[in-house]
Amino acid sequence: MIIRKPNDNELEKVISLSPKAILDGTLGVVKPTREKVTQLVESLLDRGSYYLIATDGHELMGWVLLGSSKDQFTNETIGFIYELFVLEVFRGKGISEKLMRSGVDHLKNEGYSEVRLSVFSGNKAIELYEKMGFKKRTLTMSLEI
Template sequence: MKELKELNIKSIEEIKSLFAEIFTKEPWNDDWSDLAQLHEYIMDLIGNRNSKESAMEYKIRQMYPNEYPYLKKFLYEAIFQKDTETLLPKEIIDEPDLNIYIENFGKEHDHCLCAEANGRIIGAVWTRIISGYGNIDDVTPEFAISLYKKYRGKGIGTKMMQEMLSLLKSKGYKKASLSVQKENYAFKMYQNLGFKIIGETEEEFIMMYDLTKTVI
């Protein structure tokens, strides 16, 4: 029997090379020219198996009303910032077009799940029916998701999305939507989950999930 080998930097680079070679050809024709995006996406798929943190236990649960203030931090973390050297000020979330995602959270049609590890909330996914960046109509909940950087690339974000999609389906919603920056590696995760592009702006894709079908 062959021994299972831990993934190291060299093997991860080989996986990235093979992945790009395959999925940039027919029938996929994906654009993986952004190597940083490719790296983050691969790490999200396989996780960092050599890290003790990647083996940590976590659970996805409902976020309690007294924990909703945490959404202020997670909203800021959810902002895609390509330039990590010059980050946006924290006060940016007070802008009306962002604050709408968390203001007075807890109303009808507001739903929130969180990821907890070692008694600490490390990520959150929430939905609201609002006129946000990913709004498509007045009955479809729009997603927002955020995970602290050190916990990314371990599949936690995917699990949170799956749990929320199942929750929305159980509540009787027919669709769910979101917006994502075209350069954000999370775009590929949304595609793998089953979200489809239904519109776009110069910088973002508007995506929709059909909840009438089986949730992955």
């Protein structure tokens, strides 16, 4: 397995699969269209965010989307992990952890002193994030009315 930045064709494939990534990551709550995902991703890419992909030969296994964000209270720029996804056929093989560690390393090498991410309550990836040392920082709650 190799972790690297994608070429243009691979980037298109990642973006085409991102609605599934968001659907899975939000536990089925968010069902974005490809157009909405493309709009969101292109905005992030235009601001300097980028993907790292995991491949085996020419086969895409998963990806992580890295970038920066501003702390809402201090206005400090921090590293941010916007998306992590491993295709179902490759799950359970440690690929998520390798992508995350590579992503954190990239952000550290870019000079960020902190990395944050958001995750839906109940997502199994929380176990990985906590294992890696991520701590709960904020909690968003909702009430349907």
